[in-house]
């Protein structure tokens with residue numbers, strides 16, 4: 001039943017048949033679709049079958065009273081308006097009911113015009129509340145959608161920065177894009193969810209953005225790095241996490257922060273190890289290493305893809321998580337190399 005139709009439905013709950021008939025006749029004549037119930041049990045059945053826009057609830061009934069029924073109806077059908085029907089002598093009880101969520105009360109003996117005004121008012125108030133809620137819901141959705149859009153634009157800008165940074169240097173040009181391809185292939189092999197794949201994609205594309213803080217001369221040094229130089233280069237993981245933090249979600253941030261962590265905990269300044277390292281960071285570590293080994297570096301030429309795979313196998317269980325490397329070897333990227341060999 002849509003909101004418009006439900007708006008016109010009223011359930012009259014009273015143990016006295018004469019009163020039910022009186023109210024039903026009046027409200028039907030005004031165009032409402034009216035049903036009646038004489039006991040609490042009948043009420044639950046009727047409400048369960050089709051929710052009503054409004055119920056008129058008699059306070060005093062044998063068995064379960066209207067006062068007891070009110071909270072049950074409000075809890076199960078918060079969108080149903082409730083008008084209490086009461087004798088003048090029970091006015092304080094009626095007011096108590098309003099405090100507990102009833103919308104209005106009508107006094108016996110009924111003035112039928114007052115009844116009809118009260119019903120109209122309660123249904124209008126309900127309609128307004130539903131509209132406000134719908135509007136709020138719509139607004140929240142819109143804001144969420146725009147936040148997602150804005151984040152995407154910012155991440156895209158950082159991505160452009162990464163590509164510009166890499167393009168400056170012939171050793172790293174295209175690195176992030178290739179790493180992303182490998183990481184996604186591993187993620188696919190591990191049947192990651194769509195959201196996790198999206199995080200994996202952003203984290204892989206942006207993982208080296210922190211290199212912006214690394215001295216180019218040290219990064220491109222042809223010889224072996226000193227301990228200090230190595231430590232300097234490795235700040236890029238922390239710096240990169242800091243750069244994306246304002247716009248990326250926590251999974252992407254942590255993935256970048258931990259992408260040089262060793263599975264066995266032996267990496268530089270490492271604070272977590274094993275499965276405490278986020279899964280995406282463990283995937284990125286393998287993808288990053290594979291691309292780094294198969295690319296030329298200032299201090300060495302590129303390894304063959306087969307040699308890189310052998311090296312990854314050799315470091316499985318120490319530097320790399322075996323779950324990830326096993327998945328990597330099953331990807332089409334690795335399989336092509338293995339069948340060629």
Ligand SMILES: [Fe+2]
Nearest residue numbers: 207208259260
């Ligand atoms: Fe890195």
